[in-house]
Amino acid sequence: MDMTSLIASIPLFQGLSPGQCAQLAAIAVRKYHSKGQTFFLEGDEAEGFYIILAGRVKIFKLSPDGKEQIFHILEEHEPFGEAAVFAGSHYPASAQALAETPVLFFPTRKFVDLIRRDPTLALAMLALLSMRLRKLTALVENLSLKEVPGRLAAYLLVQCDGNSPLATISLDVSKNQMAALLGTIPETLSRILKRMSDEKLIKTGPRSITILDKRGLADLAEGNRKLG
Amino acid sequence: MDMTSLIASIPLFQGLSPGQCAQLAAIAVRKYHSKGQTFFLEGDEAEGFYIILAGRVKIFKLSPDGKEQIFHILEEHEPFGEAAVFAGSHYPASAQALAETPVLFFPTRKFVDLIRRDPTLALAMLALLSMRLRKLTALVENLSLKEVPGRLAAYLLVQCDGNSPLATISLDVSKNQMAALLGTIPETLSRILKRMSDEKLIKTGPRSITILDKRGLADLAEGNRKLG
């Protein structure tokens, strides 16, 4: 696909005119990262932001003693690194490819120039940053105000909404990664999955989790209920 | 002060032309909230955002069983509620005045119209949201990757940087609020302040904390050291 139509197909850029897409196309750079490769590390000088064309990327931080907190796992068409473009000069977290991941790269300078001339684009970016803020707010809430069973319940409910009308979630992240996403460790996650199974809230399959009691999980997520 | 010069004096609007300030002035509404009054609650329909003229505002969430996590405590000239303007239609957290707090209110619809015509304003908002994202990222890091002494150390260091060249911090928030800001409870905070005093890292005064060992606190904040 040529660059302009590629850009036009990205949700973030919906609503832009063909001319505007062409301008974006003129500054975008195709890049390719293979599994495990990092896009940037926390603290790196920020030179631009990325949009995923395929594959998966995790945004994360490590503690000095090696614990990992994953902020997001992003997929096709999702942007990342965008917060560093408009304020501050270094990336606030690290980004690593979880699979073969082709991306588009937009250099800060040129992209900001475009925004200056294109309020539609500016509003799209504002909406994007606001969404991110919202997601991070939810993460803080989970970490600070819920215990691990509640976080897990909330996570499962979100996954099944976005994933399929049926209540079976195909696990596309390893349980290790899932633990890091929930701000805990694999052992704890394993134990809590077991407790949830015992209480018939879920059924754990080989690469999947089936939700048996949505109401029960919701109660858990909202703190109205505890695991036995 | 007339509205236009008031607006021109707000850092967020630095760099805007007098004409642009006048346009903002035309849509801004002065409001006044007294101590304890809420601006909005989590989940409320978002009708606009605010800029603080004086006083203090806390942005927070409550857990169902009453625990509070404070996201920010904001002061003069700082905006809040801005994330809800550009995406989603409800506020993601609650806002309450901690003192007598006059504010400017900007209604979503009219403000977005201005942005559409004014890329400088758009870039200012983008920078603002990016800063917020950065701060929230740091909060997640603190909650997930640091234990309470590390969070407290980081907090004290930030306060003394922004507060005075000297290493004495005048406590402008109650220790209750400080605990909620750090994602813990007053009892725990109290105990850890004591342990820090015991190790001569700080000295706690009546309404102040004096930093005795900046290096030691930094080590604590970065996880290179533990309290005895």
Place this chain on the structure above:
DNA sequence: GTTGCGCCTTGACTTAAGTCAAACTTCAAT
């Protein structure tokens, strides 16, 4: 196949931090 290496689970133990309850301090208001 079977070998080997991640991933996942399980158990016993430790620990940081929360809970509950009581006492003490501060400060503002009568």
Place this chain on the structure above:
DNA sequence: ATTGAAGTTTGACTTAAGTCAAGGCGCAAC
């Protein structure tokens, strides 16, 4: 000054979740 309410400290106890270590499972490569 006295009262009272809120903020703060302290102690004894509980608990959620992390650590450490061992063992099992599943899958890919030879």
